[in-house]
Structures are given as C-alpha cells and as structure tokens.
Amino acid sequence: MPGELDAVLTEKDVLAALKGVKDPDLGRDLVDLGMIKDVRIGEGKVSLAVNLTTPACPMKSKIENDVRGALKARLPEGTEFEIRMTAEVRGKRRAESGDIPGVKNIIAVGSGKGGVGKSTMAAAIAYGLRAHGASVGLMDADIYGPSVPHLVGAAGRPAAREDRILPVELDGLKLISMGLLLDPDQAVVMRGPMLHGIVQQFLHKVEWGRLDYLVIDLPPGTGDVPLSLCQSLPITGAVVVCTPQEVALLDATRAVSMFRQLRVPLLGMIENMAFFDVLAYLKERGGPAARAFVDGKTCFDSPGDERVHLFGQGGARRKAEAMNVPFLGEVPMNVFIRESGDVGQLKAALQDGSPARPFLMNVVENLAAQVSIRNVKNVKMPKLEIIS
Numbered sequence: 001m002p003g004e005l006d007a008v009l010t011e012k013d014v015l016a017a018l019k020g021v022k023d024p025d026l027g028r029d030l031v032d033l034g035m036i037k038d039v040r041i042g043e044g045k046v047s048l049a050v051n052l053t054t055p056a057c058p059m060k061s062k063i064e065n066d067v068r069g070a071l072k073a074r075l076p077e078g079t080e081f082e083i084r085m086t087a088e089v090r091g092k093r094r095a096e097s098g099d100i101p102g103v104k105n106i107i108a109v110g111s112g113k114g115g116v117g118k119s120t121m122a123a124a125i126a127y128g129l130r131a132h133g134a135s136v137g138l139m140d141a142d143i144y145g146p147s148v149p150h151l152v153g154a155a156g157r158p159a160a161r162e163d164r165i166l167p168v169e170l171d172g173l174k175l176i177s178m179g180l181l182l183d184p185d186q187a188v189v190m191r192g193p194m195l196h197g198i199v200q201q202f203l204h205k206v207e208w209g210r211l212d213y214l215v216i217d218l219p220p221g222t223g224d225v226p227l228s229l230c231q232s233l234p235i236t237g238a239v240v241v242c243t244p245q246e247v248a249l250l251d252a253t254r255a256v257s258m259f260r261q262l263r264v265p266l267l268g269m270i271e272n273m274a275f276f277d278v279l280a281y282l283k284e285r286g287g288p289a290a291r292a293f294v295d296g297k298t299c300f301d302s303p304g305d306e307r308v309h310l311f312g313q314g315g316a317r318r319k320a321e322a323m324n325v326p327f328l329g330e331v332p333m334n335v336f337i338r339e340s341g342d343v344g345q346l347k348a349a350l351q352d353g354s355p356a357r358p359f360l361m362n363v364v365e366n367l368a369a370q371v372s373i374r375n376v377k378n379v380k381m382p383k384l385e386i387i388s
Helices: 011-018 060-074 118-131 148-152 192-204 224-232 246-261 278-285 288-296 315-322 335-342 346-350 357-377
Strands: 036-042 045-052 080-087 103-110 136-140 159-161 164-166 168-170 173-177 211-217 237-242 266-272 327-331
Touching (some): 011 036, 011 060, 045 060, 103 118, 103 224, 103 357, 118 136, 118 148, 118 173, 118 211, 118 237, 118 266, 118 357, 136 148, 148 173, 148 346, 192 224, 237 246, 237 315, 237 357, 246 266, 266 357, 278 335, 315 327, 327 357, 346 357
Parallel strands (some): 103 211, 136 173, 136 211
16 A cells, blocks of 8 residues: 555665675675665655766666566565666775875776777777766877877867866866877977976876866887886776787787786776778768668678678787786777767767767776776775886
C-alpha cells in the first residue's frame, strides 16, 4: 500500500540489497566505495543516485542495470525505483610535492617517435573527456613542435593577471601552448635549462583553476622535456601512442621503459592508424557508382576484408599485453580525423556522425576507467628519480 513502504523499509535495507553489486572496472563493491548516494524512501518508491568515479565510465549502463536488478530482487515486490547516474571524478587522496592546486588528475601522452599521431590523440582525449562533462585542461608541452593550437583552432595570446598566465579557453577546454606565444613561422631555439623553465611555468604559473583532468601532450622520444616533467610532477599516469608496425613498436617500448624508470604508472597504449576502412571511405567520398559498388560488396569475400592493415595488424595490442600495459583501443587511419585537424576543428571528429567517434570515445572511456582504477587503489607514488 502507498505509504506502507516508508514505514518498514530503511536506507540500511537499500544498502544491504546493493551489497555485492560491483563496479566492473574497479572490481569493488559500490556500497563500500561510497558510490550510493541520496537514498530516499516513500510513497512506494525508492530513489537513489549512483555516483560514478568518472562521467566517462564505459560501464555506466551495466552498473545501472546491475543496481536495478539487485533492488528488484531483494526489495518488496511492487516497489518503484528511480536511479540517477551521476559522477564525481576522483583524484589521489594525499597531497604530494609538486601538485598543481585544484587539478585532480594529470595524464601525460607520449610516444617513442614522431609521426604517430600523438598530439592528435592528446587533443582527442581532452575533447572526449570534456564531451562527457569533465572539466579538462590541455597543455602542449611539445615545445619545439607545438601543433595542438592548429589542431583545435586556437588563436590569440594568453593574457596575464599579476604573475599568473591565463590559459586560452576554447570549446570548454583550457589550453596553453608555446604555439600561442610564437609567430606561426618562428622556430624555438633553446637548450635544456630553458626548456625546463618553460615547462615549470606552464605547470605552476598557469591559472588552471579546478580541473578533473589535465592532459599533457609530451614531445616524442625520451628527451629533456619528458624527463623534466616526470621528475617534477606527481603524474596520475602516462599513455603511449604508437602505430602497429615493428619499427614504431621498438620506439614505443623505449617510451614505456622511460616512464617505468621514472616511476610513472602506465595507463595504457593506443594503436593509432590501425587500419584503413575501404568501405567507410567509399561510402563517404564516392559518387553514386561507388556507393552502389559498396552496397553490393562485390570485392569483399567476408566481413573484415574491407579493413586494410597498412602498417600491420594488432602490433600495439600484442606489445601492450607482453609488457603488462593496458590496451586502450585502436584508432583507424581516418580521412575525417586528418581533415578536421588540418582545419582546426578536431572536435568534429568526436561529434555524432563522425566515423571516427566510436573509436576515439572507446579510447577515452577506457582511459578514464584506468585513471579511476589508479585512484581507487590509492597507491602512494614514491619520489620520482632517475635510476642509473
């Protein structure tokens, strides 16, 4: 009867019903993690919020279904349930030397060599996290080759307030880059100590405000800037971008080794330019004759044949597994991504209707899950140092 439920059912009963329901990524009980919030009981109805550890949670639907199923199985028949899925990004619980005030998580995106699409992936990660509702900053630490402003269409110079630098804000992102401080054709000519100084200013003199994630695009390789940054900053974790061929994987392995030597956790590897989808390209770019040809699939014997693996297949996945590094996903060689970046509209690659969106968002969501796993484990990072 209406009104009877609230007389016999308590919040304790609701939490007991949800014991044993786990976050699939974190492998821990939702109740123990404090993710069940705002439980309300009355009028034959139970309402509550499931507060996820990231708005980009890839298992959101499964968690909601698991919660609903547990409540339905263990609470009185006929009870109505209202489940609200919310999110609050978590950071590490202990302050550490070098922390940036207000920034919960720092994600470094690196590569063993240039030309693998590292900057494109860094910007796509930032846009993807922002699209899920997180507050995000993007720092272009590729001092010699700052390409992020061009990819995202940022223009104008950062302003200053007293002794602080105000980042450029674009599409909800806070951005800083050497490219915003130089003329388009001006070269950066400087040595290690000057590079270190610029990196420190970008980290600690920029008014980042409160951020869920700060994504840092590192220069390729294992030179001064990655070393300086990793030694001076408690990084949540690093992402390594590579392509499938063996030559690129050799350099990616060195990047993984560098991060491990510097005691930086590995959040995962991304395989960029994984394949070229002939059908998708012809459907998007071909005329009527090409579309008819594609619809008939006359040149493909079986599903999957339309994917041409120009640089080999699955190399990064195999390397990640061999090195015990999470594999975040593959991103195809996609004309739409290239064109969007060329005209300063990379965000279009993550919007609805983009052929690249499913692949990029899969990477973003897997990465967000790995960040949450790191924070829930709450492993205190040791002091960063170079091991000789």
